[in-house]
Amino acid sequence: MTIRVGIAGAGISGLTLAGILSRRLPHVHVTVLERAPAARDQGYGLDLDANGQEALARAGVYHRYWDCSQPYSDHMAFFRIGSHGPEPAGVMFRPALLRWLFPATFAARPETNRGALRDILLDEMATRANTGVVFDTAVRDARLHVDGGCELFGDSGKSHGVFDLIIDAMGLHSTLRHHRVVDASGGKAFGGTVHIHGVINSPEAACGAPLLARLRKYGSVAGYGRGYLIFLQRFGAGSNDGRTCCFYQLNHLDSAESLLDEIGVSPPSSRASGIMTDERLDKVKRWVLHDMGEVFDESWRDAIRSLDRVTADDVALPLVCIGDSLLNCGLGGGGILAMQDANELAALLEKEGAFDDAGRPDLSSLRAAEGAMLARKQEFHAEKQQRARGTCAQVAERGRGPTEWPFELDDLGLPGWKLGLARLLLPRVAALTNAWYRWDEWRLGRVGATPSTPIYPSVKKLLDSGEGK
Numbered sequence: 157m158t159i160r161v162g163i164a165g166a167g168i169s170g171l172t173l174a175g176i177l178s179r180r181l182p183h184v185h186v187t188v189l190e191r192a193p194a195a196r197d198q199g200y201g202l203d204l205d206a207n208g209q210e211a212l213a214r215a216g217v218y219h220r221y222w223d224c225s226q227p228y229s230d231h232m233a234f235f236r237i238g239s240h241g242p243e244p245a246g247v248m249f250r251p252a253l254l255r256w257l258f259p260a261t262f263a264a265r266p267e268t269n270r271g272a273l274r275d276i277l278l279d280e281m282a283t284r285a286n287t288g289v290v291f292d293t294a295v296r297d298a299r300l301h302v303d304g305g306c307e308l309f310g311d312s313g314k315s316h317g318v319f320d321l322i323i324d325a326m327g328l329h330s331t332l333r334h335h336r337v338v339d340a341s342g343g344k345a346f347g348g349t350v351h352i353h354g355v356i357n358s359p360e361a362a363c364g365a366p367l368l369a370r371l372r373k374y375g376s377v378a379g380y381g382r383g384y385l386i387f388l389q390r391f392g393a394g395s396n397d398g399r400t401c402c403f404y405q406l407n408h409l410d411s412a413e414s415l416l417d418e419i420g421v422s423p424p425s426s427r428a429s430g431i432m433t434d435e436r437l438d439k440v441k442r443w444v445l446h447d448m449g450e451v452f453d454e455s456w457r458d459a460i461r462s463l464d465r466v467t468a469d470d471v472a473l474p475l476v477c478i479g480d481s482l483l484n485c486g487l488g489g490g491g492i493l494a495m496q497d498a499n500e501l502a503a504l505l506e507k508e509g510a511f512d513d514a515g516r517p518d519l520s521s522l523r524a525a526e527g528a529m530l531a532r533k534q535e536f537h538a539e540k541q542q543r544a545r546g547t548c549a550q551v552a553e554r555g556r557g558p559t560e561w562p563f564e565l566d567d568l569g570l571p572g573w574k575l576g577l578a579r580l581l582l583p584r585v586a587a588l589t590n591a592w593y594r595w596d597e598w599r600l601g602r603v604g605a606t607p608s609t610p611i612y613p614s615v616k617k618l619l620d621s622g623e624g625k
C-alpha cells in the first residue's frame with residue numbers, strides 16, 4: 157500500500173523533509189506543493205549545524221555539500237567602524253587544533269547557498285519515482301476527507317488531492333497554521349478533536365416528550381456553548397424511519413484512544429468493533445452524562461441515555477506544522493531550526509508503527525514532536541527578544557563618535573558585574589584569539605573550513621553506516 161504524504165511549501169524545511177522521506181521511505185509517495193514558480197529567488201546563505209548536515213546526509217545529498225557551500229566562510233573578522241586599516245580588532249574562528257580534538261563542537265560549518273542547496277535536493281528527488289514537486293500551486297486550506305485522510309485545496313477551491321498526512325512547511329505566510337496553532341504569535345499548539353457519535357434507532361420509543369417535540373419540528377438540532385457542542389439529526393429512510401444520529405464533540409483531547417482509555421474501554425481493533433452496543437455503550441453513556449455536568453438540560457441528557465450504539469472517532473486533521481509555519485523565527489537561526497524540524501520529523505516517520513496498516517499516521521507521536529518543536533522556537537524567540545533589547549541600547553549609542561572596539565561593551569546592555577568582567581577579560585581573550593588565528597594562518601596559509609576539514613561525528617556516523625550519502 158502506498159502512503160500519501162503531502163508537503164505544503166518547497167522552502168528549506170519542506171524540501172529537506174521531502175528529500176529524506178523520498179529516499180528512505182520508498183513505500184511513501186511524497187507530493188510537494190509550492191506557491192512560487194520554480195525559478196523563485198531563494199535568498200542568501202545558511203550555516204548548517206549538525207542537524208542540518210545530518211538531514212543532507214539522510215536525504216542522500218551530503219556528497220554535494222561543498223558544491224553549494226563557500227570554502228573559508230565559517231569565521232568572521234571584526235573591524236573598528238572608524239578604522240580603514242587591514243587588521244581586524246578581533247577574529248571569531250574555529251582553530252584547526254580544536255577542530256581535530258573536538259569535531260562535535262568545531263566541525264566545518266560553512267555558509268551554504270540556499271538556491272544551490274534547493275537545486276541539489278530537487279535534482280536528487282527527480283531521480284526517484286515516489287516524489288513530485290509541483291510549482292505555481294498555492295495551498296489555501298485543508299479539510300478532513302471522508303476516507304479519513306486530509307484533502308488540500310487551492311485558491312479557487314480546486315482540490316490538490318487527498319493525503320494520509322499533510323506537513324505544513326509554508327513558513328511565515330502559512331495558510332494552514334490556524335488548524336494547529338492557537339494565536340498569531342504562535343503561542344500554543346492545539347490538541348485534537350474527538351467525536352463520540354451514535355444512533356438512536358427509534359426516538360419515538362426511547363425519548364421523552366421535550367426532545368421528541370424538537371426532533372419532530374426541526375429534524376436537526378444542535379446545542380452549542382460553554383465549550384460544548386452536541387448535534388442530533390434524523391437520517392431515517394422515509395417518514396416512518398425515525399433513526400437519529402447524535403454527535404458529541406470534545407475539543408480538548410488528543411485522540412479517541414486516550415478518551416477510551418479514560419472511559420475504561422479498550423481501543424477497537426477494527427471499524428466494526430469500534431461500534432459499541434455491549435457493556436461499553438453504558439460506560440460511554442455514563443462518561444458523557446458526567447462530562448455534560450450541570451450545563452445541559454434534560455432533553456440533551458435524554459438523547460445520550462437513548463443511544464443504541466456509539467463510536468469514538470478522531471476528527472483531528474492529519475496535519476503537522478514545521479519550520480516557520482509553527483512560529484516565525486526568521487533571521488538569525490530560523491532556517492537552522494527549520495532544518496532540524498524536518499530532520500526530526502523524518503526520523504519519526506521512518507520509525508516502525510509511524511503509519512498503521514491502513515496508512516494512517518500515529519498522530520500522537522507527531523503531535524508530541526510538534527509540541528517540542530514549538531517549545532524550541534519559543535525559547536529561540538525569547539533569546540532573540542533579549543538580544544533585541546541590546547540592539548535598542550546600541551541605537552541609543554549612535555552618533556557618539558569613534559569607538560575603541562569594533563563594538564562598545566556598554567552597548568551590549570550587560571548588567572553591572574558582567575560588564576566589569578567583560579571589560580577585564582575581553583581584551584585578553586581577543587589578544588589570545590588573534591595570536592592563535594595568526595598561528596593557524598602561518599601554518600595553513602588560510603583559515604576556515606574546506607572539504608578536508610573534520611565533519612560532525614554524527615554526520616560521519618551516518619555516512620559510515622550507509623544511512624547517509
Ligand SMILES: Cc1cc2nc3c(=O)[nH]c(=O)nc-3n(C[C@H](O)[C@H](O)[C@H](O)COP(=O)(O)OP(=O)(O)OC[C@H]3O[C@@H](n4cnc5c(N)ncnc54)[C@H](O)[C@@H]3O)c2cc1C
Nearest residue numbers: 165167168169191294295326327479480486489490491492
Ligand atoms: C533576509 C533573511 C536572511 C535570513 N538568514 C538566515 C540565516 O542566515 N540563517 C538562518 O538560519 N535563517 C535565516 N533566515 C530565516 C530563514 O530564512 C527561515 O527561518 C527559514 O527559511 C524558514 O524555513 P521554512 O521552511 O519554515 O519556510 P520558508 O523557507 O519560508 O519556505 C516556505 C515555502 O512555502 C511556500 N509557500 C508559502 N505559502 C504557500 C502557499 N499558500 N502554498 C504553497 N506554498 C506556499 C513559500 O513560497 C516557500 O517556498 C533568514 C531570513 C531572512 C528573511
